[in-house]
Amino acid sequence: MKEAKLLRGSTVLFIVLLGGLAWSAGLSMAATVDPMTVPKFVDPLTIPPAMPKTVKSGASYKGVDYYEIAVRQFNQQILPMGLPKTKIWGYGSINHPKTFNYPSYTIEAKAEKPVRVKWINDLKDPKTGKFLPHLLPVDQTIHWANPPGGIDGRDMRPMEPDPTPYTGPVPMVAHLHGSHVQPNSDGYPEAWWLPAATNIPAGYATIGSHYDQFDNTNTQPGTAVFQYPNTQQAATLWFHDHSLGMTRVNVYAGPAGFYLLRGGDGDKVKDKLTKGPAILPGPAPALGDRAGTKYYEIPIVIQDKSFNADGSLFYPDNRAFFEGLTIDQLLIPFAPQLGCDGNMSDVAPIWNPEFFGDSIVVNGKTWPFLKVEQRRYRFRLLNASDSRFFILKLSNDMPFYQIGADGGFLPSPVTLNTLLIGPAERADVIVDFTNVPMNTNIVLQNIGPDEPFGGGVPGTDFPMANPDTTGQIMQFRVVAGGGADNSTPVARLQLPDPPALGFPTNTRQVSLNEAESDNVFIDVLDDGSIVLNCASETRMGPTQARLGILDDQGNGLGLLWMDDITENPALNATEIWEIHNFTEDAHPIHIHLVQFQIVERQPFGGDPYLPEAWESGRKDTVISYPGEITRVKAKFDIPGLFVWHCHILSHEDNEMMRPYRVGP
Numbered sequence: 049m050k051e052a053k054l055l056r057g058s059t060v061l062f063i064v065l066l067g068g069l070a071w072s073a074g075l076s077m078a079a080t081v082d083p084m085t086v087p088k089f090v091d092p093l094t095i096p097p098a099m100p101k102t103v104k105s106g107a108s109y110k111g112v113d114y115y116e117i118a119v120r121q122f123n124q125q126i127l128p129m130g131l132p133k134t135k136i137w138g139y140g141s142i143n144h145p146k147t148f149n150y151p152s153y154t155i156e157a158k159a160e161k162p163v164r165v166k167w168i169n170d171l172k173d174p175k176t177g178k179f180l181p182h183l184l185p186v187d188q189t190i191h192w193a194n195p196p197g198g199i200d201g202r203d204m205r206p207m208e209p210d211p212t213p214y215t216g217p218v219p220m221v222a223h224l225h226g227s228h229v230q231p232n233s234d235g236y237p238e239a240w241w242l243p244a245a246t247n248i249p250a251g252y253a254t255i256g257s258h259y260d261q262f263d264n265t266n267t268q269p270g271t272a273v274f275q276y277p278n279t280q281q282a283a284t285l286w287f288h289d290h291s292l293g294m295t296r297v298n299v300y301a302g303p304a305g306f307y308l309l310r311g312g313d314g315d316k317v318k319d320k321l322t323k324g325p326a327i328l329p330g331p332a333p334a335l336g337d338r339a340g341t342k343y344y345e346i347p348i349v350i351q352d353k354s355f356n357a358d359g360s361l362f363y364p365d366n367r368a369f370f371e372g373l374t375i376d377q378l379l380i381p382f383a384p385q386l387g388c389d390g391n392m393s394d395v396a397p398i399w400n401p402e403f404f405g406d407s408i409v410v411n412g413k414t415w416p417f418l419k420v421e422q423r424r425y426r427f428r429l430l431n432a433s434d435s436r437f438f439i440l441k442l443s444n445d446m447p448f449y450q451i452g453a454d455g456g457f458l459p460s461p462v463t464l465n466t467l468l469i470g471p472a473e474r475a476d477v478i479v480d481f482t483n484v485p486m487n488t489n490i491v492l493q494n495i496g497p498d499e500p501f502g503g504g505v506p507g508t509d510f511p512m513a514n515p516d517t518t519g520q521i522m523q524f525r526v527v528a529g530g531g532a533d534n535s536t537p538v539a540r541l542q543l544p545d546p547p548a549l550g551f552p553t554n555t556r557q558v559s560l561n562e563a564e565s566d567n568v569f570i571d572v573l574d575d576g577s578i579v580l581n582c583a584s585e586t587r588m589g590p591t592q593a594r595l596g597i598l599d600d601q602g603n604g605l606g607l608l609w610m611d612d613i614t615e616n617p618a619l620n621a622t623e624i625w626e627i628h629n630f631t632e633d634a635h636p637i638h639i640h641l642v643q644f645q646i647v648e649r650q651p652f653g654g655d656p657y658l659p660e661a662w663e664s665g666r667k668d669t670v671i672s673y674p675g676e677i678t679r680v681k682a683k684f685d686i687p688g689l690f691v692w693h694c695h696i697l698s699h700e701d702n703e704m705m706r707p708y709r710v711g712p
Contacts, residue, residue: 080362081127081355083407084516088415089489089523090128095346096306096411097333099153100144102166112275113161116142117152118168119220119289119303121180124150127414132359135183137302139287142168150412151349151432152305155287156334157278159312164262164275169220169243179217179245184297185365186214187398189383190702191609192293193219193240195252202253203238203292204610209384211397213365216249217242219256220298223290224276224307225472226283226454226643226668231688232260233274234640237292237705244270256292258689276307280643281314281456281547281666284428284474286349292609296403296434296697300363304432306347308332314456318542326536328451329426329478342530345426346418350521352405352436363403370400377577380568380588387567388582394591395568401590402435402698404498406514410522417522420481421529424538426451429467429475434697437501437634437671440467440521443491444484449538452476455643455666457543462661466495466506470636472669472695475662478538484526492521500633503673546666549645549683555624556615559596559604560672560694562631563703564589593631593694593704604630608703615692615708617684627670627678628652635699637678638669640690641710644682651676669695687711 102116118140123133140148147153157163171180188194189209194202195216201207219242223235238258248254254269263273285307289298319326332345354362364370368378381387382397410416431438440448450462454474461478469475484490494513495506506512513519564587571581578588594606597614607614617623624647627637643666646659652675663670672678693705 081357081407086407086414087128088520089417091413091416093416093418093522094411094413095333095343096149096151096154097337098335099155099305100141100147100335102141102143109164111161113157113163115155115163116166116168118142118170120148120170121183122148124412126150126409126412127355127359134355134359134361136361137171137183139303139305142170150302152287152303154306154308154333154347157276157307157309159278159280159282159309159315162275162277164273165222166266166271166273167222168271169218169241170270171218171220172243172245177246179243179247181215182213182218182297183301183361184363185398186294186297187396188212188214189396190293190399192701193238193256193291195219195242195254196249198251198253203257211382211384213398216252217245218298219291219294220289220303221256221272221291222274222287224285224287225638226285227276228280228641228643228686229276230262230686231690233262233276234690235274235290236260236689237290237295237691239272240291241270241272244268278309280309282312283309283454283456284347284430284452284476285309286430286432286474288432293701296701297363299432299697300353300361300434304349306349306428306430308347308428314544314547316544317457319536320540320542326541327534329424329535344423344535345428347428347430349411349430349432350438351409351432352518353407353409354405355407364400365398367395367397367400370402371578373576373578377575379577379579380570381580387565388569388580389567391567393568394565395588396591396702399702400698401593402500402696404436406517408494408518408521415520415522417525419525419527421527422482422484422486423529423533424478424480424482424535427477427479429469429477431469431471431473433471435471435500437468437470437496438494438521439496439506440469441465441493441495442479443493444488446479446484446490449478449480450475450662451478451541451543453662453665454668456546458662458665459545460543461538461541464662468496468671470501470634470669470671470695471697472636472638480538481524481526482533486526486528488526490524490526492524494519494521502632502634546645549681550622552622552624552681554617554621555626557598557626557628558615559598559606560627560629560631560635560637561594561596561604561606562590563592563594563606565591592702593699595693595704595706598628604628607706609705609707613707613709615706617708617710619687619711620683620685622681622683625680625682627672627680629672629674629676629678632674634674635672635704636669636695637672637692638695639682639692641686642682642684643668644670644680646670647679647681649673649676649678684710
């Protein structure tokens with residue numbers, strides 16, 4: 049896809065001084081905060097506590113950790129203190145009102161012990177009970193959840209689409225990313241539900257066409273009950289919304305949190321020297337912790353966002369943002385206007401092919417700092433951005449010691465000077481501050497691009513992120529310690545082997561594709577303006593990204609969400625999926641249900657090569673590079689309906705997601 053350019057207002061700007069900062073405001077777009085004026089490293093990093101459980105009696109709850117978790121709207125200080133708060137969404141325990149936060153408190157889970165959650169869509173006014181509209185512009189012309197369509201039209205592309213942003217009740221469905229789970233608890237994109245609001249418009253569908261839940265006796269409106277068996281390796285998982293056609297805006301609005309699975313054979317790390325159990329840096333936040341507890345295992349979620357002058361989240365409400373133009377410079381028909389063939393335009397008016405924010409938010413704070421002692425720390429890193437790939441680097445050139453990825457531990461620790469992490473990927477790393485002088489400040493940097501990523505060398509194959517804004521993530525400040533570090537040195541760690549997947553019984557070929565308009569043809573003027581020209585051969589694009597298969601000539605054949613299922617592994621089959629990337633971008637491809645092994649990559653017409661060492665563990669999200677075949681191996685051992693998709697959220701929301709079924 050073409051380079052995404054950040055648009056800062058229209059051609060007419062004015063400057064407002066607020067709290068000593070400069071804010072730029074455009075007349076044709078919402079005002080955005082200039083990230084250069086936001087103070088950096090002034091607020092401490094928030095460390096998400098453990099999510100409290102809900103006490104429930106009854107035989108069916110024996111041996112189960114039970115939670116009642118809602119998503120709500122609230123104000124939170126994301127920009128530095130003294131600047132406006134941000135209206136945000138977040139999960140929290142319904143029985144513990146103070147736990148609502150962005151990001152969510154962490155669910156601590158144990159291997160082989162099920163976790164049951166009553167997920168509650170509570171996006172309604174607590175006083176009136178009326179639904180709260182979305183914080184961000186939702187495009188009603190693409191294939192989406194579509195509650196206004198009613199029972200017959202839900203989960204469909206509207207026949208008569210409305211080009212204005214959706215203002216109705218918001219669908220939500222939670223997905224535990226990376227979980228080995230039955231389909232009725234996976235968070236299928238058509239399994240959403242609306243809040244139990246008092247003013248749901250007549251005729252609206254209140255649940256999706258595949259609304260399902262672990263507990264079918266649950267009839268409480270606005271809720272669903274899911275159960276996670278935790279029959280997998282100890283791993284860093286995370287939960288987020290997964291509603292059809294609006295995941296990008298729902299996740300950007302805040303609902304996301306860590307789910308840390310511990311215990312079992314997959315969590316048995318040994319000390320090569322003593323032959324006994326190793327000690328990893330800890331503790332992590334747990335229930336019952338006393339105030340002032342020091343943590344040496346810390347989950348860290350990184351996202352890019354942009355802000356308006358009133359502290360609210362900025363997100364584009366028109367396609368001109370992606371093109372780097374003002375609205376009056378993009379003179380083409382959008383759906384439902386007519387294209388050159390007399391049919392409705394296939395260019396969505398609000399959806400943008402990618403989104404890159406200009407500010408970095410870590411654990412709900414812009415550019416925070418963390419005081420660290422002269423010892424080892426374990427960081428559970430998650431990239432929860434829409435489109436941005438991060439390439440992390442420590443400013444003093446210290447290494448990362450990666451010990452785990454999406455699905456659990458690596459076969460052995462990997463020493464890295466830079467750490468690539470695509471959207472939805474996780475990296476379990478140890479950073480050793482033992483020999484760093486006191487009062488040293490270290491910046492966690494990002495040398496990835498401020499545009500779509502296609503692989504290559506930073507600064508050579510692509511320009512690095514703005515070093516003054518998106519090129520900085522957070523700061524570590526080395527301070528006096530409070531005791532000896534009893535964690536095992538990295539060189540002595542013997543990590544557990546990933547589970548064997550067996551011999552593959554089938555190989556299938558799938559493709560990543562990009563679509564251009566079928567009926568909007570354009571000219572690009574000298575000033576960059578885009579105008580309609582039906583006599584031109586240049587198509588407006590991209591209009592969609594698509595998954596698909598290969599045709600008889602070996603070319604990509606892009607398919608739509610509504611097309612018949614083409615991926616149908618047999619129950620308990622182990623398969624090789626060959627992912628052919630026919631686009632110009634790298635895509636983080638996520639397959640629900642499974643933790644797979646990356647077998648190899650192969651350039652089109654070239655020789656295969658092995659994955660990077662940090663990809664040698666089990667993964668649920670893999671970077672597929674342009675012009676290459678990425679081969680992964682997975683075992684499909686739970687029957688039912690699941691999905692696979694690109695985790696660039698703007699892509700998955702507009703056709704780069706496909707259903708697949710295990711078993712008949």
